[in-house]
Amino acid sequence: MSPVEARIADVFTAAGARGFVHARELGGEAEVAVGADDPVVLASVFKIPVAVAYAREVVAGRLDETERTRVGKRYRIGGIGTAGCADDVELSWRDLALFMLTMSDNAATDVIFHRVGQAAVDRVLAGLGLERTRLIGCCEDLFASVLADLGASDDSDLEAVFAGASPEQIWKLAALDPERTSSSTPRETTTLLEAIWTGRAAEPAACERVRTIMAQQIWPHRISSGFGSDVAVAAKTGTLPAVRNEAGVVSFPDGRRFAVAVFTRADSLAERQPAVDAAIGKAARLAVDHLRKETP
Secondary structure, three states, X not given: OOHHHHHHHHHHHHHOEEEEEEEXXXXXXXXXXXXXXXXXXXXXXXXHHHHHHHHHHHHOOOOOOOOEEXXXXXXXXOOOHHHHOOOOEEEEHHHHXXXXXXXXXXXXXXXXXXXXXXXXXXXXXXXXXXOXXXXXXXXXXXXXXXXXXXXXXXXXOHHHHHHHOOHHHHHOOHHHOOOOOOEEXXXXXXXXXXXXXXXXXXXXXXXXXXXXXXXXXXXXXXHHHHOOXXXXXXXXXXXXXXXEEEEEEEEOOOOOEEXXXXXXXXXXXXXXXXXXXXXXXXXXXXXXXXXXXXXX
């Protein structure tokens, strides 16, 4: 482990977590890697390949992005965006995609996922040779696995079931085990990001759609917290109990761009973990600063 990689590992230890990091400059060969080939839980980072599959459908003319669709009771699971609306919501496909990536709207994600299909998402991953990245359904499937693991019925209130679960039960959830849920590695995640930013993940117009939406993400507390306002960050977060992730591309005014994937597993199940969130930004900054210095 290099000095900078040791410093990054120490940042996560101090925050009460273990971190898994991979960073590379787009078009470059140098890297910073901390557990970069370890399997990690994707959480909502899985929405990036879903967005690529969606954009492919739009550009190919198989999906009219201005067509409106309804987000109904089936998807109303609580939380942010349409998932938390009290009533049915009607939106265009492109607005659902916006909500999926910018605010991590789970309902919007599932409606899009069911429209494009698992096979279309799998083709994105297979086409890039991401053999260690797998998606097991969408948010609906993840929540169903949680309810099943906790011995609750499919129609149970997820928040109420969580509130009644013991820490021991939560730690054993399949949703927190990369061998039993949607997972990847930090290295494969930056490979996906680089493919999106260089137009290899799909048609150039499709990749541009994904990049544009990711640049509008509303959460500033992870990777973005490590950089100044002159540095642009286009990224996607992922959050589950004990899991705090973010993967994205950091772009500097001088034109240099860096793909960064940071996955964490905290020692605590606390709902709010600001120290871990901040550690993601610190780790990303350490990695990118090292790459900028090593390959000026």
